[in-house]
Ligand SMILES: Nc1ncnc2c1ncn2[C@@H]1O[C@H](COP(=O)(O)OP(=O)(O)OP(=O)(O)O)[C@@H](O)[C@H]1O
């Protein structure tokens with residue numbers, strides 16, 4: 431059973447790490463959460479990012495949401511903002527694709543070109 | 555939308571867009587009365603009469619600008635298909651209450667789905683907003699109040715991944731308890 435005591439322990443254990451990372455410049459992962467995004471599967475994509483980031487302990491990454499990104503038919507859409515890089519827009523995302531984006535882009539800085547809006551629009 | 559938890563996630567996006575900082579989600583299941591009520595209360599900017607009318611009218615919303623209003627008409631259609639309805643009460647500058655009622659055992663009622671994923675997604679992406687989620691059945695009641703969580707975690711952000719994982723399991727276990735394991 432999850433107890434409040436456990437929550438108190440998380441606080442004590444985690445607080446030091448949080449203070450350490452405050453000054454570092456971070457990467458932002460933003461998931462589109464308009465009605466179209468949600469019905470296309472934005473929630474599992476969002477939670478897959480959170481899960482991967484937690485598993486790999488990527489302290490510099492924050493995952494968050496936005497409303498409409500503007501291209502319903504390509505939802506779920508994810509934008510990645512990395513310091514020193516242009517914004518990268520990934521489209522038609524799935525939890526499986528998230529694994530690659532985290533491993534290749536967030537960890538190694540290599541954009542997964544085939545999932546980007548540019549690559550997908552060219553194919554259509 | 556495949557399930558109620560996704561409808562709810564979408565519905566609460568409206569409260570977020572309305573700049574609420576306290577959002578209360580209250581679900582009541584009554585097997586005996588065969589009734590389900592889902593209420594979202596927010597303290598956001600509210601709507602005037604005209605906006606309320608536009609918001610629930612599926613013809614108005616779908617036939618003018620493409621962007622206006624899919625969320626409410628979709629949820630309303632789901633409720634009506636299950637012998638219920640969606641109602642809006644709102645006061646400009648004070649907040650909004652959306653209530654969805656429907657027949658619990660209606661054959662078309664979508665399943666709840668992963669409520670814990672919806673709540674956790676909301677908290678994760680909106681750390682500055684407080685959420686209260688209460689869920690009542692004939693067997694008991696579960697409540698999660700982020701203000702209570704914040705008291706315990708102190709200066710640790712509520713969207714910290716460990717805290718989020720804890721909340722997710724806490725909700726799952728709480729719901730299992732008031733459902734005897736079935737949703
Ligand atoms: N809680 C609320 N507070 C204030 N205004 C609201 C609220 N809920 C809905 N509205 C108003 O009603 C409109 C219609 O809402 P609805 O969810 O149907 O569509 P939308 O949010 O505009 O777009 P979509 O849901 O398709 O992404 C909103 O644009 C907003 O103006």
Ligand code: FES
Nearest residue numbers: 466498500501502
């Ligand atoms: S309404 Fe679909 S991306 Fe904005």
Ligand SMILES: [Mg+2]
Nearest residue numbers: 564568625626
């Ligand atoms: Mg909406």
